Amino acid sequence: AQSVAQPEDQVNVAEGNxxxxxxxxxxxxxxxxxxxxxxxxxxxxxxxxxxTGDNLVKGSYGFEAEFNKSQTSxxxxxxSALVSDSALYFCAVRDKSNYQLIWGAxxxxxxxx
Amino acid sequence: xxxxxxxxxxxxxxxxxxxxxxCSPRSGDLSVYWYQQSLDQGLQFLIQYYNGEERAKGNxxxxxSAQQFPDLHSELNLxSLELGDSALYFCASSERLAxxxxxxxxxxxxxxxx
Numbered sequence: 001a002q003s004v005a006q007p008e009d010q011v012n013v014a015e016g017n018x019x020x021x022x023x024x025x026x027x028x029x030x031x032x033x034x035x036x037x038x039x040x041x042x043x044x045x046x047x048x049x050x051x052t053g054d055n056l057v058k059g060s061y062g063f064e065a066e067f068n069k070s071q072t073s074x075x076x077x078x079x080s081a082l083v084s085d086s087a088l089y090f091c092a093v094r095d096k097s098n099y100q101l102i103w104g105a106x107x108x109x110x111x112x113x
Numbered sequence: 114x115x116x117x118x119x120x121x122x123x124x125x126x127x128x129x130x131x132x133x134x135x136c137s138p139r140s141g142d143l144s145v146y147w148y149q150q151s152l153d154q155g156l157q158f159l160i161q162y163y164n165g166e167e168r169a170k171g172n173x174x175x176x177x178s179a180q181q182f183p184d185l186h187s188e189l190n191l192x193s194l195e196l197g198d199s200a201l202y203f204c205a206s207s208e209r210l211a212x213x214x215x216x217x218x219x220x221x222x223x224x225x226x227x
Contacts, residue, residue: 032212043115043203043218044156051213090156094212098169101216103156 002027004093006104013081013111021076021107023065023091032094033074034101035065039087047089050074061085081111116140117219119204125225131192134222138185138206144168145187146207146216147179151200162187163210194226 004025013019025031032051036044048059055067065076076089088108092101116139126132138145147159149172158171162181173179176194181187191198201223205216 034215036218043117043220044205045115046215046217049213049215096212099210099212100158100161100169100171103158105155 002093002095002102004091004102004104006089006091006107008107009105010108010110013109015083015111015113016080019078019081019085019109019111021089021091021109023074023076023104025072025074025091025093027093027096027102029096031074032096033065033067034092034094035059035063035074035076036090036092037061037087038090038106044090047076083111083113085109086111115217115219117204117206117217119202119219119222121222122220123223123225125227126194127227128194128196130194130226131190132194132224134189134191134202134204134224136187136189136204136206136219138187138204139217142206142208142217143185144207144210144214144216145181145185146205147173147187147189148203148205149200150203150221156203159189168210191224196226199224199226 034049035047038044050067058064091104118137143164146161149157159173161169179189201221203221205218207214207216
């Protein structure tokens with residue numbers, strides 16, 4: 001069965017430090033992978049996606065994600081965290097049988113000043 | 114701003130009632146998706162429409178129904194409401210059906226059932 005996992009419910013990072021939000025997936029064939037961010041009382045905002053090509057994908061707000069096929073991971077990263085990055089982050093993988101997104105449970109990112 | 118609009122922003126109603134949530138997709142997008150987000154169950158896919166036709170169903174209750182109109186806006190109808198239906202309901206849209214298409218989300222409707 002196709003699935004995506006975000007192993008950490010919450011990640012705490014000091015402002016200015018690098019951050020990583022983890023995502024692993026299980027899908028047959030080549031995956032289509034997505035990251036979204038949800039700020040409090042807001043809808044989900046698209047950050048970036050991996051479809052094919054370069055394993056390092058750059059997205060909005062200085063975020064990037066690295067696709068690692070051997071480890072079936074797609075971790076979200078940022079070199080220097082901002083307090084304003086504090087939000088809920090969702091990883092998703094496309095189910096190729098029906099084109100629906102399979103969502104992770106979300107990771108709450110807290111950036112402390 | 115994603116370009117997806119949803120109305121109303123907030124809705125408070127009583128158990129047993131029926132409500133309608135409305136979504137207008139981004140200009141040019143043919144696909145509309147409905148999601149439910151509750152505290153204990155995360156983001157749940159409900160249903161998808163493409164160019165007026167139902168394309169995929171997720172965890173949608175029989176009390177819930179949706180449709181997409183010729184102008185591509187969509188409505189989600191929730192009936193015989195229960196306390197457990199209180200949640201954020203999101204609409205998203207994408208250009209086509211292609212797997213690589215990005216879904217863009219609206220701001221959501223917060224439904225409170227008392």
